[in-house]
Amino acid sequence: MNNKALTTTQTTCPYCGVGCGVDINSDGSQVEPVSGTAAHPANFGRLCVKGSSLHETLSEEGRLLHPTLNGKRASWDKTLSLISDKIQQVLNTHGPEAIAFYGAGQMLTEDYYVANKLMKGFIGSANMDTNSRLCMASAVVSHKRAFGADIVAGCYEDLELADLVVLVGSNAAWAHPIAYQRIVAAKQQRPDMKVVVIDPRRTATCDIADIHLAIRPGSDGFLFATLLAYLEENDKLDQNFIVANTQGFDETLAAARAACISLDHSAELLDISRDALLSFLTLFASTEKTVTVYSQGINQSATGSDKGNAIINVHLATGRIGKPGACPFSITGQPNAMGGREVGGLANQLAAHMDFAPSDRERVRRFWGAPALAERPGMKAVELFQAVRRGDIKFLWIMSTNPLVSMPDADAVKDALKHCELVVLSDCMGNTDTAAAAHVLLPAASWGEKNGTVTNSERRISRQRSFLQAPGEAMPDWWMLTQVAHRLGFAEQFDYQSPADIFDEHCRLSAFENNGKRDFDLSGLTGMSLADYDALAPVQWPVNASYPAGRARFFDDGRFFTANGKAQFVAISPELPEQRQEGDLNMNTGRVRDHWHTMTRTGKAPRLAQHISEPYAEIHPLDAAARGIAEDQLVSVSNSRGAITLRARLSENQRRGDIFVPMHWTSRYASNARMGKLINETRDPYSGQPELKITGVNAEPFAADWQGMILCRDDMGALDCEYWASGVTQGGFYYEIAGRGDAAQWLSTVSQQLPQGDWITFSDANSNHHRHVLLVNGRLEAALFTHKEQRFTTRQWLIDRFADEQISASDRRALLAGRAADLPDTGAIVCSCYQVGEKDIMKAIENGCDSAEALGAKLKCGTNCGSCVPEIKALVATHAVAMEISA
Structure with a gap:
């Protein structure tokens, strides 16, 4: 930073719909690291890792500067x-x-x-x-049908006041981190507060869940229709509210009963146990202060409008709307x-x-x-x-x-x-x-x-x-x-x-x-x-004569914006998604923790690429085994519309028969990872919103003769090989690469895109193992490593060398190894905020840090935005299991 005077500007984060306040200190040309606005009522000073990296995304690289x-x-x-x-x-x-x-x-x-x-x-x-x-189009339809206008009834404070928070189709821990952290903090202060997560996947959001219902994809309508019928059968309705403030209840209840013949029938449709279903029903029925938070898992559906109304129906039936800690709450994805x-x-x-x-x-x-x-x-x-x-x-x-x-x-x-x-x-x-x-x-x-x-x-x-x-x-x-x-x-x-x-x-x-x-x-x-x-x-809003300082909640006065001023129940007939016609797996899509949309902004921040550096497909181990897919192997995911190439991640957090693919990677950042090309045009008949969570696909190993990485000072653009994924580092750019044929010949061709300089090389043609390092005037310009099997995940020491004006004699000898002999490997980055690696965390666990809190106190991991806490807890649990087995 130069000596110009700094000015503080209060603005709003451009990422998710939480709408966090951000403080900027700038001299008009350079910007200091950002911080959260302490007084902003959305975040009270907290920022997620994406928000706290905003100052790293302001370069002119890739900018459109002229018409x-x-x-x-x-x-x-x-x-x-x-x-x-x-x-x-x-x-x-x-x-x-x-x-x-x-x-x-x-x-x-x-x-x-x-x-x-x-x-x-x-x-x-x-x-x-x-x-x-x-x-958001389906949420708009459901609001207008129920309330007569597109109104979100509650506010973030309700997340903290509720005795029960139900998160439906929302991985808020990754997609809306600061709103999620408000729920986490509330639950820590009031341990009796309950959290239910309804999602086919076990996501990071389940970290605080008292109940996780891993329902059949697309079956949410049956769940909430079952809940409505259960509430009536067990005398848990607010009859006074229904009579005074609503219309259409009898028809809506009849439709719910027709869809949900019995608890056993509903459990079978939802593909969960009867006991799990009953636990949720009884918890909802007995908890007056309930907020149901729903997002893209509901909206991005061929029946998203009906699913939204099924959620609103149970809140109207119990009068849980317009009250502190009680409302249906659609949270928006975009800023x-x-x-x-x-x-x-x-x-x-x-x-x-x-x-x-x-x-x-x-x-x-x-x-x-x-x-x-x-x-x-x-x-x-x-x-x-x-x-x-x-x-x-x-x-x-x-x-x-x-x-x-x-x-x-x-x-x-x-x-x-x-x-x-x-x-x-x-x-x-x-x-x-x-x-x-x-x-x-x-x-x-x-x-x-x-x-x-x-x-x-x-x-x-x-x-x-x-x-x-x-x-x-x-x-x-x-x-x-x-x-x-x-x-x-x-x-x-x-x-x-x-x-x-x-x-x-x-x-x-x-x-x-x-x-x-x-x-x-x-x-x-x-x-x-x-x-x-x-x-x-x-x-x-509204901001008017009645509410000059704004209004936190709607409908606390029992007044709705329909023709007669009453809320409208909407009778729905739940439907399961059509059977997958184009593959034996269902592809689900969504966000990762540290990236946003198509990465035009987050792709510029080096630390945001460290948590997940390339496009991937998450699949259950048994589904992977049946297809010959191994962990970390490249996989082709395809249907009649095309194929994409991704890195396989095996996880029991996936339901059998499902595969998860992130939405972020584009032709700018990967050779072939645009998941949208596989999705059909099925959409909700009322909202026109596409069904982005239900796509039939097949998956199989992607054959490659070699794989590797490239680190380079300058952007090389799209590479001519079967697979590549790129991003930024502190010193330049990285590429994950894989291809067919002779790796040496490919490296010879791609090296011609680089400046002339001094090459340090090692080659073993039998295993397609090649390590080529380029120095230009004594500075590290590029490192190109390939191998038949090895992935070269240890690279931070090499990345750090791009900052050196001259490579020392001892470091020259270590370049081909990828790290200095006496340098510990910190492992894959888990905490992006404080750059804490998996191996550092595991070492601290082995030395007695047996909780996320203890690890935070020692390493600071998880103490900023909190998004990595579920992964930290998983590492603690993994170590505990390993110790039990060894004992």
Whole structure:
């Protein structure tokens, strides 16, 4: 850090929907290590390892710095004029339905608002959808059916006040770490508090579970229908609440009884024991203060909307809603999925929680002064890209997302873009799969460079504030959209000078002809000065005359937003997923602990690559044995849509018949690991949300003649071998590699991509064992190791040598060994926050540290974000078992 004065900026983390506050100390060009905002009500100063690594992700490497047309640099004026001219040409020739926008939960609310207004209000098409369709659309449907509006009823404090927390389809320990740690802390303070985890996998979240129900994938609807019938049979309903505040109960109960003939029948459908099922039912029935937290395991389903309503049904039936420590709680995956819903980011919505009902449409039309306002809902994500592939969509603008990785049947989406006359991508990164397929690339300002707001899972609006100058010619999304609107003739309606102007209009629309009739109301935030907007403190909506400081919980007054003010029970007929037609395993997908989405940000932080460094497939040992798959072996996972290549991990945490594949790896970071290419387009009929958790696949060993690693100072890009996965280190880049044929010949070819220098080599052709180390002017430039079987997992000493200006004589002799003879091997990193390895932890256990707390006191592991504590406990348990066996 130089001697310039430091300024502290309070902003919001750009990762998951928890919405943690982050303190930034910066001089405007360099940033010190970040810390959590102590007073922010989402995190109270805590950050997970992803959040605490944010300062490591701010480099310009890979950034899109200038507008480009067909790969060539162009001016903003030229690209924006081309975009507006194309929109106008398509409007004149094909009409508004031939135009589409596709946004993201990473966009700020202000950017989202302008995109939605331009598309639906003035271009006149509702083909404006978002990647939130892939994660939150079913929750929106279930909320609207039950409550009359898309409302999350509770708040994070309820997680701490509950006597029972039920986590359904959520690995919160990895996906929402700080919210999970609030539950952990509450349980430590009140040991009588109970936690139930409902998930086919045994995940890190199960570490604190009193009950883990490893139900059949997709059977959640049967579980909650069974629970409803059980509550009625055992006189555990809140009849007064049902009569006074709800409708549709009798039909809903009849449907539940029809689906759940008996406990034995339900247990068989769920594929769990009757005793386990009964334990959960009796615990729920007897615990008044219950919060049911649900996430993608519920939403990403062909019946996700019904599953969400099945959960809400049991809370309505017991009156456990609107009370401290009692509510159904849908937690969002993305940092601004909630904000996108507020401004109408989904194709079936208008802004401010209004939709296409005639009264709503007329109200928005008058407020915007938009005579061409879209008349009906647009195409949802899957059907939108299908229309692109058919050639029906002539112009497509993608913002802040990477659908060629995240969408189901991702290769079909890749092919679809070839059929579109003009594909525009506004993004901060220029090296994504989608960027390679776009005609026009617009450089977008990124986190730390742009200003606006986001809304987290508990409806809390927080500011994202800039503390860096955007590099090159990067600009915020709202500015690009506004400039296009001006060129289309809408300068007066898009006369924004700052995000504060947009936020004020957003607030005024929420208040327009509202008077408490609609749930989303920010009338208390209208008319703020620029200084007030800059200083806006985190606040939960609504913010109005009735709730000037925001509202923590909805429905504590028994008032809902349906036509008659009563909550609506929704009768569901649960269904199991269709039988797998394309393989004998079911592929489940999700996140890993230290990465985020398609890694465009987390892929820049060396310590975030250390916990899990390459794409993998987790499979039960018995399923692996039946297919000849060994631990750490490469495996091909395939179906009729294609095949991907991953590293096998064997774990009894997997159910038999299931295989888990993370969502993060793209063509930028791996040769062939885009899991979306295998997923079919089955989706929920109400929400249009794809079923991302149920995909039939086959798995078999991937034959390779050699494998190895490369460490290098500079990024080598995609390698020409059968398998590679890459990431960053403290000194450069790493590659996990594998291939067929003669490793020596391949190494000779790939070495030509490296600078000229002095090579130190060892070779044993019989085992494809080669170790080549390159020095340039005495500095370590690259290390290339291969072997028929060996994996070369010990490498930290080599990585550290990239920081040396000159390699010493003694270190030269150790380079081919990969480590100095007297240097202990710390093992694979378990605690990313404090860089504590598995072997260090095991050594401490052997020396008497017999708990996670003791290990934390000695090594600091697990004492920051806590995400690694389940793994630390597993190591303690493994050692205990080994000692019992040896005794």
